[in-house]
Amino acid sequence: MGKKEIEEMILKCQRSGALDKARWLQTIDQKVPPSFKKRIQDNDKSIYRELILPTWVTWDFLRDWALDDAEQVKCNACGQVTEGFTNYKSITLCTECLENLRKM
Numbered sequence: 001m002g003k004k005e006i007e008e009m010i011l012k013c014q015r016s017g018a019l020d021k022a023r024w025l026q027t028i029d030q031k032v033p034p035s036f037k038k039r040i041q042d043n044d045k046s047i048y049r050e051l052i053l054p055t056w057v058t059w060d061f062l063r064d065w066a067l068d069d070a071e072q073v074k075c076n077a078c079g080q081v082t083e084g085f086t087n088y089k090s091i092t093l094c095t096e097c098l099e100n101l102r103k104m
């Protein structure tokens with residue numbers, strides 16, 4: 001779920017009068033801080049014990065949201081948006097660039 005989909009959801013909520021829901025979605029980045037987002041990506045459901053989430057926020061929704069963001073990670077070497085990225089010495093590399101680096 002990308003930013004666009006979230007925005008569409010917000011609009012839908014606003015139109016149907018679900019303003020609390022719209023407000024929550026607008027501030028989802030603050031409601032679910034990056035460290036938690038990382039744990040959602042790792043499928044760590046214990047975040048439920050630490051975060052206060054509205055009942056309509058399902059795990060599938062959170063996963064969708066967190067994973068889409070992960071997919072937007074760009075390779076530091078070739079600048080491609082990549083899924084299979086690796087953190088190598090604190091830089092983000094796609095598998096291809098990592099392979100090239102290993103060959104050097």
Ligand SMILES: [Zn+2]
Nearest residue numbers: 075078094097
């Ligand atoms: Zn790359």
